[in-house]
Amino acid sequence: MSFKKDFVWGAATASYQIEGAAYEDGKGMNIWDDYCKIPGKILNGDTGDVACDHYHRYKEDVALMKQLGIKAYRFSISWARILPDGTGKVNPKGLEFYKNLVNELKANGITPYATLFHWDYPSKLMEKGGWLNSDSPNWFAEYVKTVVEFFKDDIPNYITFNEPSVVIGCGYVITEHAPGIKLDNYMLVPMAHNILKAHGMAVKIIREFAPKAKIGYAPASNPIIPPNHDANEVEAARKKYFGVNDPINWVWSPSWWGDPIVLGKYPEDGLKILGKYLPKNYEEDLKLINQPIDFYGHNIYQGEYVKEQNGVAVNLPNKVGYPRTAIGWPITPEALYWGPKFLHERYNLPIIITENGLSCHDAVSLDGKVHDPNRIDFLNRYLLQLKKAAEDGADIAGYFQWSLMDNFEWAKGYFDRFGLIYVDYQTQKRTPKDSFYWYSEVIKQNGENL
Secondary structure (H helix, E strand, O other), X not given: OOOOOOOEEEEEOOHHHHOOXXXXXXXXXXXXXXXXXXXXXXXXXXXXXXXXXXXXXXXHHHHHHHHHOOOEEEEEOOHXXXXXXXXXXXXXXXXXXXXXXXXXXXXXXXXXXXXXXXOOOEHHHHOOOHHHOOOHHHHHHHHHHHHHHHHHHHOOEEEEEEOHHHHHHHHHHOOOOOOOOOOOHHHHHHHHHHHHHHHHHHHHHHHHHOOOOEEEEEXXXXXXXXXXXXXXXXXXXXXXXXXXXXXXXXXXXXXHHHHHHHOOOOOHHHHHHHHHHOOOOHHHHHHHHOOOOOOEEEEOOOOEEEEEEOOEEEEOOOOOOOOEOOOOOEOOOOHHHHHHHHHHHHHOOOEEEEEOOOOEOOOOOOOOOEOOHHHHHHHHHHHHHHHHHHHOOOOEEEEEEEOOEOOOOHHHOOOOEOOOEEEEOOOOEEEEEHHHXXXXXXXXXXXXXX
């Protein structure tokens, strides 16, 4: 059995990770431009100043996308490239770049999926408090209006936010991402609330100026994996997955980031420990946050194995020598079964896997090719589980592999390679990996060959 006929096969990237041209054509500074300048923050002192030079090489990259055969390309728009100060004066060169990219995609039969925020927050707005400022949803709305008024339905799919849990969790809790500022819940919870408000405003703007466009959202999570389909095991895993009962780890909860948007309310268990930090009359904001969306994106790389004990899901320890990727993440294919299954049951929306993939120890071999059998095996295993979720009733609408090409991997710099395309950062030469050709065949056969 294959995936449904209109299944969306794609690959994904993000602006700061591939574009480069950090100081060209009127682009403003963002928090990652700033953060990369702080000694010791990024592995090997790497920066995204040049990255994959996609800003100048987008035609070459789109030609590779066409060769790959993807039906859709998920990219993100750099807020500071459009509005250098975050608000106010528009940079026409920024709009021109994305217009040229969108036109090139369409000319090659590839459908654009534009993510409006993938972490590169304008520096000028960070100076005003960033997402902690109560005006931040309005700033985002101004940026979104600028983009959507310009493109309208020329961009047929918009994704509002990528991984807001990581924006808060890695930027302000773990502090390994920009801006790297440690904050407590009395600031974190209002920041998260402002992001959700910004999402709601963005959806309303897109509906007004691009009424034909489809709108989604791309949070992330590590699904909870029960040992079998026993009803008690499954229910315990579901409760753990969506539970919000930890005053520190709440930020990673899929329900805190999903329920307000889709269900129009915060999860009750989360309110018991975090409600005191929400703004007064936050319930009124929920009407804004709860805008209808067309699909629920989700980034899934790994999951957590559990076992039910007395009605509670308890994490199982990793086995000695457990399989893991080059970045050290455990290989847990069943995450792409249980995650989409649980999310579809809770939110009753089409599910698109907006990111999934792995880093490998890739190198150009003596024959000039890049052989990455581990990536092929990983993707095969995960896609089999995604297909099984579809066969068992979940509405699985698409899959975007992360990433189209090797790129700047945030705090890890250029150490980890997630791409289907190998990038030599000294020469910018692109070399499709074996997985590139394997994925191309999967797309041609709509997954029947898995």
